[in-house]
Amino acid sequence: xFSRTKNINLSPIKTIELLASKIPDVVxxxxxxxxxxxxxxxxxxxxxxxxRGAVAKYSLTYGLPELRETIEQKLAEEEMxxxxxxxxxxxxxxxxxxxxxxxxxxxxxxxxVILFSxxxxxxxxxxxxxxxxxxxxxxxxxxxxxxxxxxxxxxxNSKTAAILFCNPNNPTGTIFSREDLLKIVELxxxxxxxxxxxxxxxxxxxxxxxSVFFSLAQxxxxxxxVIRIFSLSKAYAMTGWRIGFLHSDEENVKxxxxxxxxxxxxxxxxxxxxxxxxxDYGEDDLNKFRHEFSGxxxxxxxxxxxxxxFFVYQKPIGSYFVFPKILPTAYKTLGAKQGDSWNFALxxxxxxxxxxxxxxxxxxxxxxxxxxxxxxxxxxxxxxMERIKKYMQ
Amino acid sequence: MNNIFKIIIQFFLKWLAKIYLWRVQPYVIIVxxxxxxxxxxxxxxxxxxxxxxxxRGNRKNFNAExxxxxxxxxxxxxxxxxxxxxxxxxxxxxxILSPYKSAHxxxxxxxxxxxxMDYLLSIVRPNAVILTTITMIYRENFEDLGEIALExxxxxxxxxxxxxxxxxxxxxxxxxLAKFASCRALTYGLNEGADYWAENIKKITMGQQxxxxxxxxxxxxxxxxxxxxxxxxxxxxxxxF
Numbered sequence: 001x002f003s004r005t006k007n008i009n010l011s012p013i014k015t016i017e018l019l020a021s022k023i024p025d026v027v028x029x030x031x032x033x034x035x036x037x038x039x040x041x042x043x044x045x046x047x048x049x050x051x052r053g054a055v056a057k058y059s060l061t062y063g064l065p066e067l068r069e070t071i072e073q074k075l076a077e078e079e080m081x082x083x084x085x086x087x088x089x090x091x092x093x094x095x096x097x098x099x100x101x102x103x104x105x106x107x108x109x110x111x112x113v114i115l116f117s118x119x120x121x122x123x124x125x126x127x128x129x130x131x132x133x134x135x136x137x138x139x140x141x142x143x144x145x146x147x148x149x150x151x152x153x154x155x156x157n158s159k160t161a162a163i164l165f166c167n168p169n170n171p172t173g174t175i176f177s178r179e180d181l182l183k184i185v186e187l188x189x190x191x192x193x194x195x196x197x198x199x200x201x202x203x204x205x206x207x208x209x210x211s212v213f214f215s216l217a218q219x220x221x222x223x224x225x226v227i228r229i230f231s232l233s234k235a236y237a238m239t240g241w242r243i244g245f246l247h248s249d250e251e252n253v254k255x256x257x258x259x260x261x262x263x264x265x266x267x268x269x270x271x272x273x274x275x276x277x278x279x280d281y282g283e284d285d286l287n288k289f290r291h292e293f294s295g296x297x298x299x300x301x302x303x304x305x306x307x308x309x310f311f312v313y314q315k316p317i318g319s320y321f322v323f324p325k326i327l328p329t330a331y332k333t334l335g336a337k338q339g340d341s342w343n344f345a346l347x348x349x350x351x352x353x354x355x356x357x358x359x360x361x362x363x364x365x366x367x368x369x370x371x372x373x374x375x376x377x378x379x380x381x382x383x384x385m386e387r388i389k390k391y392m393q
Numbered sequence: 394m395n396n397i398f399k400i401i402i403q404f405f406l407k408w409l410a411k412i413y414l415w416r417v418q419p420y421v422i423i424v425x426x427x428x429x430x431x432x433x434x435x436x437x438x439x440x441x442x443x444x445x446x447x448x449r450g451n452r453k454n455f456n457a458e459x460x461x462x463x464x465x466x467x468x469x470x471x472x473x474x475x476x477x478x479x480x481x482x483x484x485x486x487x488x489i490l491s492p493y494k495s496a497h498x499x500x501x502x503x504x505x506x507x508x509x510m511d512y513l514l515s516i517v518r519p520n521a522v523i524l525t526t527i528t529m530i531y532r533e534n535f536e537d538l539g540e541i542a543l544e545x546x547x548x549x550x551x552x553x554x555x556x557x558x559x560x561x562x563x564x565x566x567x568x569x570l571a572k573f574a575s576c577r578a579l580t581y582g583l584n585e586g587a588d589y590w591a592e593n594i595k596k597i598t599m600g601q602q603x604x605x606x607x608x609x610x611x612x613x614x615x616x617x618x619x620x621x622x623x624x625x626x627x628x629x630x631x632x633x634f
Contacts, residue, residue: 040473052533065428065530070454073431076614081600083616220599220613250615280454284472 008128011121012361016345020355027384028355028376032170032321035377036237036292038274039285045277046270055270061261063090063245064272070279071245079218080228086250089260090243090267090275094200094231095122097246098164100259101227102130104252105194106161114155114163116147117363118323120170120198124363132161138365141325144314145172147180156187162194168201168213171323171362171371173316175205178214185216188225194252195226200244201319203235203286206294208317223249227256234320234375235286236278243271293320296374296381303385310392320375323359326368333392341367352387402471402478403458407516409485410462414517416489421517422499422629425548426525426567427541429618430456430501433523436619436626437499444634448497456503461513464500502548506534510544514551521557521633522548523625527566542566549573559628561621562587579632581624583617589628591620 013031020026049055062068068084075082082088091097102113113127117136124134137152139145156163163184168175188195197216205213217228231244244267246256266272297315300322304313310330313322331338336347341358348354348370359369374381414421422437424430434450441448451464463470466485471478500517504510527541535541549570552558558574561567562582571578579588591610594603600613603620605627612619 054533069428069431072616081614083614083618085616085618087615223598281470281472 008125011125012342013121013357016349016355016357019346020349023349023353026349026353026355027380027387029373029380029384030355030357030371032234032373032375033239034234034237034289034320034375035380036285036289038237038241039278039282041281041285042236042238042274042277045281046274049273050270055273057269059090059266059269059272061257061266062088063267064269064276067272067276067279068245070276071247074279075217075247078215080215080247081220082217082223082247083250087253088245088247089253089257090245090272091260092244092264092267093233093242094198094229094244095126096242096260096264096267097229097231097244098123098196098198099126099130100256100263101194101196101229101246101252102127102132102162102164103259104256106130106132110159110161110193112157112159113161114152114193115363116165116169118145118169118171118359118366118369119164119363120166121357121361123164123166127164135160136363136365139169139172139174141314141365145169145174147176147184149180149183152184153187156191156193158191160191160193162196163188164196164198166198166200167215168205168316168318170201170319171321171357171359171366171369172314173319173321173323174314175213175317181214181216185219185222185225195222196229197226198229200229200231200234202230204290204293204320205318206290206297206316213318217247224251227252232275232278235289236282237285237289238271238274238278241268241271241274243267243275293374296320296376296378297322299378299381300372300374300385303381303389307385307389307392320373322372322374323362323366323369324372326359326370330392339368341370345370348388348391352391354384354387398475398478399459402482405482406459406462406466406485409482409489410465410516413466413485413489417493419496419498420520422497422521422523423502423517423519423548424499424523424525424625425502425504425545426523426561427528427530429525429621430503432614432618432622433525433625434499434501436622437523437629440626440630441497441499441634444630446497446634448499450499451501454501454503456501457505457509458512461500461502462516465498465517504541504544507540507544510547514547518551518553519548519556520553521559521629522552523559523629524548524567524570525561525621526564538566542570546570546573550575552576557629557633559625559632562590577632579628581621581628583620583624587624589624589631591624594620 068088072084111132113132127134137155216226227248233239311324313324334347337343345358357371359366455464471481556576558578562580581589591603602611
């Protein structure tokens, strides 16, 4: 019984949240949820569709044509050219897009999926759910969490079905350079594997020009190699609406569509109408969120600077996470087991009543770190960091 | 924006747009139909710009009762803010008093329910019209596709005698609207028989290539809708400019 699921774990983020929910007065900086409510323009679009009776029925499996047309227009603004009729699928968030893609891609003799360590906790589980085997390749912390190509070259082989990464990366907040992404393309060409690029945080890039961010989906020659995934959850504060999309060449999309159809039939229709509102009229809100997060990033860094005897960190360029390294003094002060970020996170929860995600949840090289979100309100950030300070000093 | 405020804003925007059009007298090309308006509008703007003409189109998808006058006046939305809209009305006043601007405006027009077209035509009258398709999209407020066609019939009838009507040859309901035009009506499509048609279509790594009435064309976009857009734009340019 349950032989397929026995090796699949509930996301550590959810586990921490579950534990936190049982302790009164916990401040959580664990989950990657923006503190904002969904913008009014988005809600208005959803209400309008609801009131005119447009949301009760399934949409086409691909998604509402008018939403896909809007997505095509938005992609074209970013130099990505895809046909809304055959090359875009609206999905129930990014995780469904990734799952459907992986199920379509993974074969019995080509079942390994390369993940960077550290990277988003759910990737490894999604690979397993899709019948694949996650293979971690390390990022180099001392080199700004860059890809270790010596390690990566050793990990790819004829069994590699795909590489899946988040750019900007969750939890490190770093961006993979154009040069490094093109090196991945070279490897993918040699070993014939797909590249899944999850760009859910691409709208949150700070203190640098937006042009430093580059997507492989901008290169027409790579259309058959690259599957790009985006979700509206973070950009438009819509985590609960479960809405996102993927795009690639029609050759890939027609196969992924079969899985998407089997999994969810179509993305929630009310959320699809809300997404039209977000993409058409949500830009001002998105800019406001970015500005707000940029301020919160500085606030978080100021707090961490005051704790430099306990944590060292690299200031993120994107996303809304910081991934500090836990120094031995921090383990000792908190009475946590040295080198065990799970134990550190549990002690922090128990003593300081602050929920963070242990670094090991993001892959083996995430050990001795923890992820902390500055997507929460300033009040929460200040309260959480003051509590940590109190226990550390 | 509450309803009364919306009605007031709509009223002022309509009249400011009408005054602007009366004063500037631009050549107005309207793109209507249930799909592909955006890309046809973009393709027409590109073609006319390539000819060195002064041209602009709708901002974002501003194409209905509030958005259309904003597009005519080339203004952004005031969003949900009272002061934002007052600022927009002030800017609109300045625009209608300022010197002559674009000589050509390409406008997408969207209808949501019966009689929408009458209202939009009370703001702007076309010199040329491109009609795309009549499909099931946005059908919620219409009895059937025939009722949607009635709206486009009004648009066709609004064309002056020296106007130009460009109809999608591959959509029968659209093609049938030719009989209501008092001006020249031409067709575009993917089938021989259309006045402007594309053939030898091939998907290539960088986009698509095809021929329009024998002329070789290459675009960096994917999907049939971009071919339709290119044919319509090519036809407008060839016939009028």
